[in-house]
Amino acid sequence: MGRMPPGKPPAGPFTPLDFQLVLLRRMADHNPGPVEDARRALGASAADLREANKRWQAMLRSPRSRPAATRYRSVLGTPESVVPRRVGDLDCEAWQWPLPLWPDLRFEVLVAPDRAVWNEWLVRAPGAPVPVLRTLEDLTPWSCTVDEAARAFGPARPLQGSAPTRWGLAFTAPDRRGVRHEVVAEFTWGLLQRTAAGGRRP
Incomplete structure (x- = not known):
């Protein structure tokens, strides 16, 4: 029986750690220093960060890409909270997940009744101290x-x-x-x- 040709082993599941690296990759354009510190805190290499972002972009562009709401559930698991939210005249749900890198924040996705995603970003966690912003x-x-x-x-x-x-x-x-x-x-x-x-x- 012939030997299998050498090659990179198939990538494992896309994890919450990988997703945090994706967030950091976007932030690196403005704040490379803090991003490097955060990457090291996660125990990830610069190559890990690049690979996570590459895989995320491939998922977004794949012709078989799943709806965004399904993709976030697949990567981050069941939301920590699902709260009804009204945006203007429209009703939706706010799904939130904790991320270890930012314990005082939550990653929030606003999901429409048809499961379309209206918005996706970091927000302050319920009960977390709010920063004092005066100047x-x-x-x-x-x-x-x-x-x-x-x-x-x-x-x-x-x-x-x-x-x-x-x-x-x-x-x-x-x-x-x-x-x-x-x-x-x-x-x-x-x-x-x-x-x-x-x-x-x-």
């Missing part, structure tokens, strides 16, 4: 979510993200001296990555 200096990478920044410095204007899974907000925020600035905040998977302060406002 521009409080807006450090990974310090807050989209909703938290919008509430703290409202009214905020949503901006189109530079890529899928990215969001932007424009608002005014004071610095420690009380001088107000026009600010653009960029988020990846709902988590703050960086801010850019423009001109001052009276």
